[in-house]
Amino acid sequence: MKKILQDLSFEELENLIESSGEKKFRARQVYTALMQGKKISGMNVPLELRQKLLQEYEDEPVRIIKTLTSSDGTEKYLFALADGNIIEGVLMKHDYGFSQCVSTQVGCRMGCKFCASTLGGLVRNLTSGEILSQVLAVNALHSDKRGKAVTKVVLMGSGEPLDNYGNTVKFLKNVSAPDGINISPRSISLSTCGIVPKIYELADEGLDVNLTVSLHQTTDEGRARTMPIAKKYTILEILKACDYYFKKTGRRYIFEYTLIAGENCGSEHAEQLVRLLKGRCCHINLIRLNEVEERRLKSAGDRRAYEFCARLEKGGLSATVRRRLGTDIGGACGQLRASYIKGEE
Numbered sequence: 584m585k586k587i588l589q590d591l592s593f594e595e596l597e598n599l600i601e602s603s604g605e606k607k608f609r610a611r612q613v614y615t616a617l618m619q620g621k622k623i624s625g626m627n628v629p630l631e632l633r634q635k636l637l638q639e640y641e642d643e644p645v646r647i648i649k650t651l652t653s654s655d656g657t658e659k660y661l662f663a664l665a666d667g668n669i670i671e672g673v674l675m676k677h678d679y680g681f682s683q684c685v686s687t688q689v690g691c692r693m694g695c696k697f698c699a700s701t702l703g704g705l706v707r708n709l710t711s712g713e714i715l716s717q718v719l720a721v722n723a724l725h726s727d728k729r730g731k732a733v734t735k736v737v738l739m740g741s742g743e744p745l746d747n748y749g750n751t752v753k754f755l756k757n758v759s760a761p762d763g764i765n766i767s768p769r770s771i772s773l774s775t776c777g778i779v780p781k782i783y784e785l786a787d788e789g790l791d792v793n794l795t796v797s798l799h800q801t802t803d804e805g806r807a808r809t810m811p812i813a814k815k816y817t818i819l820e821i822l823k824a825c826d827y828y829f830k831k832t833g834r835r836y837i838f839e840y841t842l843i844a845g846e847n848c849g850s851e852h853a854e855q856l857v858r859l860l861k862g863r864c865c866h867i868n869l870i871r872l873n874e875v876e877e878r879r880l881k882s883a884g885d886r887r888a889y890e891f892c893a894r895l896e897k898g899g900l901s902a903t904v905r906r907r908l909g910t911d912i913g914g915a916c917g918q919l920r921a922s923y924i925k926g927e928e
C-alpha cells in the first residue's frame with residue numbers, strides 16, 4: 584500500500600512539498616484540495632506535482648462504494664480502503680447539523696457480546712488519514728458552496744478508538760485544525776469501552792473532546808459477561824478516570840448503557856446506577872439494543888427503556904433514551920460491513 588497524504592498535518596505537508604523542491608505556496612493549494620475531499624489526480628495543481636505525489640501516495644485512500652438512505656434521512660456508507668478492506672459509517676441529520684459516525688479500526692478485538700464489529704476480530708488499525716478521509720468524503724458529498732456539511736463527529740463506528748490511540752489522537756488534531764475542515768473539539772465525541780490508562784492519557788492531551796464510555800452494566804461481574812475488557816478494568820477505576828477527565832477538561836462525560844432484556848435493565852440495576860453515578864458530572868445515554876443476528880441477546884423494548892430512564896431521573900441522574908435513526912437501513916456498528924462481506928463470499 585502507498586502512503587496516505589491525509590495523514591499529514593499542514594506543517595508536515597508543507598515540509599514535504601518544500602523538500603521535494605516545490606514552491607511553498609503549493610502546500611496550501613494541495614491542503615485546501617485535500618480538505619475539500621479531492622483526489623490527488625483531481626487537484627488543480629501542475630501535472631508534474633500530481634504525478635510526483637501519486638508515485639508515493641494513494642489517490643483516494645477511502646472511497647464510498649455504497650450509500651443507503653433511510654426514510655428519516657440517515658445515510659449509511661460502505662467505504663473501500665486502498666488495500667480492499669471495507670469499513671462503514673453513518674450520517675445522521677439533525678436540525679442543528681449533520682453528525683457523522685466514523686470507524687477507527689477494521690474490525691475490533693474487544694469482543695463485546697452484543698456488537699457486530701468484533702465478530703471477525705481485529706483486521707487492522709486505520710491510519711489518522713483514513714479516519715479523516717471518511718469525514719472528507721462524506722463532507723464533499725454534502726457540502727454546498729457555503730461550506731461544510733458535517734458539523735459533528737462521533738467515534739462510535741467500528742473499532743475501539745483508544746486501542747488505536749496514536750492514530751486517533753492525530754485524527755482528532757487534524758480534523759479540528761482551524762485552517763482545515765475545522766470541526767470543533769466540542770463537537771467531537773469519542774466513545775470507548777473503557778481502556779482506563781488511555782483515558783488518563785487522553786485527558787492530558789489537552790484536546791477537550793467529549794468523552795463517552797460504554798458502561799452497559801452496574802457490577803464488574805455483570806459487565807464481564809458481555810464485555811471482556813471488564814476483566815481488566817473495574818467500574819470504579821473507570822469512574823476515577825472519568826472524574827480525572829472532567830477535572831482536566833471541564834467536559835461533562837457520558838455513559839452509554841445499552842438495554843439488554845434480562846441482563847441489565849431491572850429496577851435493581853437502576854438503583855445501582857443511581858448509587859454509582861449520583862453527584863458525578865455525567866449524563867447517561869440509554870441505547871436500545873440493535874439485535875445482531877449472530878448473537879442471542881434481545882432488546883429490552885421501548886416501554887422498559889423509558890421506565891428505566893424515568894427511574895434514573897427520579898434518582899437524580901441526567902439521562903435520555905437515544906433516538907433511533909436509520910433502523911430501516913440495517914443495524915448498528917459493523918452489521919452493514921458484516922452483511923456485505925457475507926454477500927461477497
Ligand code: SAH
Pocket residue numbers: 695697698699738739740741742743744774775776777795796797839841870871872873874875915916
Ligand atoms: N469501541 C467503542 C466505540 C464503538 S461502539 C465503544 O465500545 O464505545 C459505539 C457504541 O455502540 C458503544 O456504546 C457500543 O457498546 C454500542 N453498540 C455496539 N453494538 C451495539 C448494538 N448491537 N446495539 C446497540 N448498541 C451497540
